[in-house]
Amino acid sequence: xxxxxxxxxxxxxxxxxxxxxxxxxxxxxxxxxxxxxxxxxxxxxxxxxxxxxxxxxxxxxxxxxxxxxxxxxxxxxxxxxxxxxxxxxxxxxxxxxxxxxxxxxxxxxxxxxxxxxxxxxxxxxxxxxxxxxxxxxxxxxxxxxxxxxxxxxxxxxxxxxxxxxxxxxxxxxxxxxxxxxxxxxxxxxxxxxxxxxxxxxxxxxxxxxxxxxxxxxxxxxxxxxxxxxxxxxxxxxxxxxxxxxxxxxxxxxxxxxxxxxxxxxxxxxxxxxxxxxxxxxxxxxxxxxxxxxxxxxxxxxxxxxxxxxxxxxxxxxxxxxxxxxxxxxxxxxxxxxxxxxxxxxxxxxxxxxxxxxxxxxxxxxxxxxxxxxxxxxxxxxxxxxxxxxxxxxxxxxxxxxxxxxxxxxxxxxxxxxxxxxxxxxxxxxxxxxxxxxxxxxxxxxxxxxxxxxxx
Numbered sequence: 399x400x401x402x403x404x405x406x407x408x409x410x411x412x413x414x415x416x417x418x419x420x421x422x423x424x425x426x427x428x429x430x431x432x433x434x435x436x437x438x439x440x441x442x443x444x445x446x447x448x449x450x451x452x453x454x455x456x457x458x459x460x461x462x463x464x465x466x467x468x469x470x471x472x473x474x475x476x477x478x479x480x481x482x483x484x485x486x487x488x489x490x491x492x493x494x495x496x497x498x499x500x501x502x503x504x505x506x507x508x509x510x511x512x513x514x515x516x517x518x519x520x521x522x523x524x525x526x527x528x529x530x531x532x533x534x535x536x537x538x539x540x541x542x543x544x545x546x547x548x549x550x551x552x553x554x555x556x557x558x559x560x561x562x563x564x565x566x567x568x569x570x571x572x573x574x575x576x577x578x579x580x581x582x583x584x585x586x587x588x589x590x591x592x593x594x595x596x597x598x599x600x601x602x603x604x605x606x607x608x609x610x611x612x613x614x615x616x617x618x619x620x621x622x623x624x625x626x627x628x629x630x631x632x633x634x635x636x637x638x639x640x641x642x643x644x645x646x647x648x649x650x651x652x653x654x655x656x657x658x659x660x661x662x663x664x665x666x667x668x669x670x671x672x673x674x675x676x677x678x679x680x681x682x683x684x685x686x687x688x689x690x691x692x693x694x695x696x697x698x699x700x701x702x703x704x705x706x707x708x709x710x711x712x713x714x715x716x717x718x719x720x721x722x723x724x725x726x727x728x729x730x731x732x733x734x735x736x737x738x739x740x741x742x743x744x745x746x747x748x749x750x751x752x753x754x755x756x757x758x759x760x761x762x763x764x765x766x767x768x769x770x771x772x773x774x775x776x777x778x779x780x781x782x783x784x785x786x787x788x789x790x791x792x793x794x795x796x797x798x799x800x801x802x803x804x805x806x807x808x809x810x811x812x813x814x815x816x817x818x819x820x821x822x823x824x825x826x827x828x829x830x831x832x833x834x835x836x837x838x839x840x841x842x843x844x845x846x847x848x849x850x851x852x853x
Contacts, residue, residue: 447475451832463804464837466766468787468828469614469812470531470561471675472667474642474755475832477746480669484739492734498710504734505709508697511741518644518744519637519661520651521683525694527737531638531664532567534680535608537693537727538636538662539572539579541684542606545659545691548632551603552577555633557591559584559613562817564638580604586820589617589780589789593627606634609658611650612643615826616763616787617780625654634659641681642667642759643785645752650683660684669743670736679733679740689713693727758831759786762838766829769842773849779814779824787828789814789821794852796823802848808841 404412409421418424444452458464465473484490488503495501495508508526515524528534539554554572556565556579569579580599585592590613607628612618625635637650637658650658666678684692698712747755763786770776775793792799796813803810815822829838 446477447832450475450478451834458807461807463807463809464833464841465672465809466811466827466829466833466841467809468616468830469826470563470664470666471672471678472642472786472828472830473672473832474667474669474830476669476671476743479746480739480742483742484669484735489738490735494734495711498708502709505697505711507738507741508734509699509709510745511737512697514741514744515641515681515683518641518649519639519683520649520657521661522651522686523689523692523696524681524683525692526697527665527733528662528680528682528694529733530676530678530680531662531666532561532564532680533571534662534664534682535564535636535638536568536571537680538638538660538682539568539577539606539608540575540727541682541688541691541693542634542636542660543577545688546605546632546634549603549605551605553580553602553604554578555580555582555596555599555604555607555628557582557584557608557610557613559589559591559615559617560608560610560638561614577605584613584615585780585782587780588782589613589615590619590782591624592620593623596624596627600631604628604631604633606636606659608636608638609653610638611647612640612785612787615780615789616784616828617782617789618647618784621648621650621653621658623654625656625658629654629656637661639663640667640785641665642752642756645749645756646760647785651685657685659688665733665736665740668740670739677733677736679736755831756785759829762786762829762831762833763788765835766827766833766838766841769838770827770845773842773846775849776845779821786830787826789824789826791821792823792825792849794823794849796825798852799823799845799848800825803841803844806844808844810841810845 492504495504498505512524512526516522528537543552554577558581582591583595584590607624609619609621609624611621628635635658639650639661641663650661662680662682664678665681670678682694695711696713697709699707699709702708767788770790777791779789779791796815800810800813811825811827814824814826
């Protein structure tokens, strides 16, 4: 839905300039039979998110489903101004800003993105940017192996509670470089990665430990304990984080005594629509000591000979045309348009807005869990604390239940069986700030009816 900034006074001035008395006169060549007429059933005024919800409800009358799937791609409210601004030609069609003198607007926006991401993650440096969260994690692993000079190890500890899609991408990108990914089991009761699961690896050298927060099950990890455990064994810590969750959770830079060394993730929750799977964008932040091993590029701020502020690309060490075989990465572009939208989105929300979104997600997830667990046979798989996703055990085959819900216009969650057969039948459900109490209650009633019919 476009953002329309014109006031009634603006419209009157434009009509007067072109010599039309009203909008009806302006479009008088359109036959009355083709006009829709007034919208008498619309309320006089609504907040933007409410009017978007109303229009989406009307669109769903044509077949759009209500989404309770998360699993790495989240249905958040996107203010109309985000893509109205990001869609301007200056941003929408801009090329990589190698020529600083012609790209100050784009460079400043990228600099602001970096500043926001360092504030969000509590780390000192951010790049701008990577393809998506999954490839961003792979780049973080490659970076950690290069940067860890204390062990020289080419092995990385990866929790089994990591997003399966991320795990597959990570394997594809690092296995051919001789890096071994060692899987760490999750606790079958809490759904997290406890320290006792790491102890079998305590005597072995590892370059890094990956710590997802929240993990794929939506469960929160004891990030401080995991970070200190890894640092005590000379391993770096890579935090894979959800940027929205950081509004209420400790940032990676404050994990444990020293903080995580690297943080990465996907910017999709920051103003990027679901879009049938992409494109999305990745971010990567790190401690300043590791900046020379960071893939991607950095935008810096300086002053020119006249003392005016200027922006330029300051670190492009990954470029083949600079370092060739010694490049830190083969990334030759970035998701600039998605970064533009994410930056605008964060600027519009501000710190208070971020907290409100996170709080609404927490409240909606709690309501969803409570309502669904009122149904006989439905219960949480894990007992650990969660953010806006939760794994639930079902009393019937998950695929069949989800298919029945989809036939009734509800995308009921992610089937955990294919990736985690030991949990089957189980579903991962998600509720962000856009889900209403009515939608949650409707989901619960439909699920109750479907399960009762199978009993």
